[in-house]
Amino acid sequence: MSVARFWRKIPQRYNLIGTRCTTCGRYFFPPRSFCPECRRAGKIVDHQFAGNGKIVTFTVIRTASEQFEQLTPYVFAIIELDEGPRISAQIVCSPDDARIGMRVKPVFRRIAADGESGVIYYGTKYAPAE
Amino acid sequence: MRDVAVIGAGCTTFGEKWDTSFRNLFVEAGALALEDAGLAGEQIDALYVGNMSAGRFIEQEHIGALIADYAGLASHHVPATRVEAACASGGLSFRQAVIAVASGLEDIVVAAGVEKMTDVGTGASVDALAGAADREWEGFAGATFPGLYAMIARDYMHRYPLTREQLALVAVKNHYNGARNPIAQFQQEISLETVLKSSLVADPLRLFDCSPITDGAAAVVVAPLDRAREFTDTPIRVLASAQASDTITLHDRRDISTLDATVAAGQRAFRMAGLSPSDIDMVEVHDCFTIAEICAIEDLGFCRKGEAGRITEEGVTALNGDLPVNTSGGLKACGHPVGATGIKQVYEITQQLRGEAGRRQITGAQIGMTHNVGGTGATVAVHILGV
Ligand SMILES: [Zn+2]
Numbered sequence: 001m002s003v004a005r006f007w008r009k010i011p012q013r014y015n016l017i018g019t020r021c022t023t024c025g026r027y028f029f030p031p032r033s034f035c036p037e038c039r040r041a042g043k044i045v046d047h048q049f050a051g052n053g054k055i056v057t058f059t060v061i062r063t064a065s066e067q068f069e070q071l072t073p074y075v076f077a078i079i080e081l082d083e084g085p086r087i088s089a090q091i092v093c094s095p096d097d098a099r100i101g102m103r104v105k106p107v108f109r110r111i112a113a114d115g116e117s118g119v120i121y122y123g124t125k126y127a128p129a130e
Numbered sequence: 131m132r133d134v135a136v137i138g139a140g141c142t143t144f145g146e147k148w149d150t151s152f153r154n155l156f157v158e159a160g161a162l163a164l165e166d167a168g169l170a171g172e173q174i175d176a177l178y179v180g181n182m183s184a185g186r187f188i189e190q191e192h193i194g195a196l197i198a199d200y201a202g203l204a205s206h207h208v209p210a211t212r213v214e215a216a217c218a219s220g221g222l223s224f225r226q227a228v229i230a231v232a233s234g235l236e237d238i239v240v241a242a243g244v245e246k247m248t249d250v251g252t253g254a255s256v257d258a259l260a261g262a263a264d265r266e267w268e269g270f271a272g273a274t275f276p277g278l279y280a281m282i283a284r285d286y287m288h289r290y291p292l293t294r295e296q297l298a299l300v301a302v303k304n305h306y307n308g309a310r311n312p313i314a315q316f317q318q319e320i321s322l323e324t325v326l327k328s329s330l331v332a333d334p335l336r337l338f339d340c341s342p343i344t345d346g347a348a349a350v351v352v353a354p355l356d357r358a359r360e361f362t363d364t365p366i367r368v369l370a371s372a373q374a375s376d377t378i379t380l381h382d383r384r385d386i387s388t389l390d391a392t393v394a395a396g397q398r399a400f401r402m403a404g405l406s407p408s409d410i411d412m413v414e415v416h417d418c419f420t421i422a423e424i425c426a427i428e429d430l431g432f433c434r435k436g437e438a439g440r441i442t443e444e445g446v447t448a449l450n451g452d453l454p455v456n457t458s459g460g461l462k463a464c465g466h467p468v469g470a471t472g473i474k475q476v477y478e479i480t481q482q483l484r485g486e487a488g489r490r491q492i493t494g495a496q497i498g499m500t501h502n503v504g505g506t507g508a509t510v511a512v513h514i515l516g517v
Contacts, residue, residue: 057288057386058281060332060333062330063256064272065274066257074272077281078380088268088379090271111271
């Protein structure tokens with residue numbers, strides 16, 4: 001991923017900045033600037049997500065693309081944040097410990113690197129919060 | 131709107147075709163389809179080609195013109211258009227051809243699909259395929275394609291009665307059918323143990339739950355129904371063409387284990403054809419992973435949610451069952467050259483309806499369906515064909 005493409009998303013990837021529609025109260029992560037529900041009547045403001053949530057479903061990835069190969073096996077999950085939106089992320093835990101419904105919290109981690117001496121990408125992973 | 135018919139169909143063999151180039155693949159499929167329809171190249175009014183990622187797989191874009199050129203049609207200046215919707219590119223290519231003829235704008239139109247996947251290594255192809263999901267919010271975090279479908283499988287098995295063995299039986303059945311298909315990548319039967327003992331790719335999915343990396347191309351020719359008999363004694367009618375979209379990410383879906391785009395496209399297709407699921411004699415569904423066939427059977431309305439594992443075990447979806455599913459071997463055994471798959475499905479149903487499906491022929495087949503999915507369900511194309 002190009003540096004500019006990654007840099008644009010740093011507020012979201014590092015600090016979980018999303019948006020909220022004050023008209024209907026829905027939360028969006030990643031941020032949307034247009035509410036699909038209220039459309040032009042929606043008023044969108046920034047929202048800092050706490051990042052706490054629970055695992056909806058998960059897998060243990062054992063064959064990955066080159067960027068993630070060294071991490072295998074790793075737990076990957078869909079997480080439902082307490083505010084409502086769902087996201088996909090890695091869970092920092094043993095493959096044996098992950099389960100549906102598990103409470104998780106955000107942790108700041110290295111996500112991937114462009115080769116051995118390339119750019120290192122950081123972002124949010126999740127860890128068990130129980 | 132005019133009625134449309136398939137008047138010719140052709141398909142290369144599917145597999146890891148190290149000795150065959152991208153260009154040779156589609157030229158071969160196109161020539162087979164034209165020969166089947168008894169057509170000369172200059173009679174073609176337009177050409178559509180489904181292709182997911184030639185840019186990543188062979189570093190070539192501008193596929194429409196390339197195909198027209200190598201098919202010998204450059205001097206006729208035939209309009210040629212590439213259609214892209216990840217793994218549903220072929221299904222959408224067919225739909226575009228049907229729309230072009232139905233509208234009255236064109237008469238004789240080729241719908242093709244092609245993918246050459248083995249010119250890059252496995253890591254690079256895994257990464258290219260991940261582009262069918264959301265690169266920024268799934269791929270960046272480490273999602274793989276099998277990983278996304280594995281999360282569907284986990285969710286499904288948590289909520290509905292589906293055993294690991296029933297899931298494996300989908301692959302066993304599709305290999306049984308593939309063993310009876312001369313174009314299939316894997317023409318051998320496998321046992322339940324083979325699936326259950328294969329290596330884990332993304333829990334709970336194992337290697338034999340996954341469709342392979344494949345090279346291949348397929349092409350069909352469509353024409354107005356009232357001209358079809360100029361070219362063939364066995365025109366196959368296009369009874370419905372439907373398409374639907376959903377969120378690009380899996381996590382934003384209303385329900386992880388239901389492909390709402392399949393539900394929507396299926397309902398639209400049945401309404402357009404004036405038919406219901408019980409009218410369908412056989413269906414080619416998008417089994418990129420075994421769990422995908424389970425969801426597809428339910429989401430198209432062939433059984434209720436949670437029943438597909440049981441009816442698979444009971445043999446309902448087998449070649450001799452009440453609703454044969456994936457008589458070609460499906461993506462699992464016939465192979466999955468991404469952009470070609472949707473056209474291969476139409477090719478298979480055409481063969482079945484003509485009674486030319488050899489050792490996997492469904493006796494008395496009158497009406498068949500195809501179901502082609504892009505990504506984890508963000509695009510779905512459904513077609514109903516009949517004699
Ligand atoms: Zn709103």
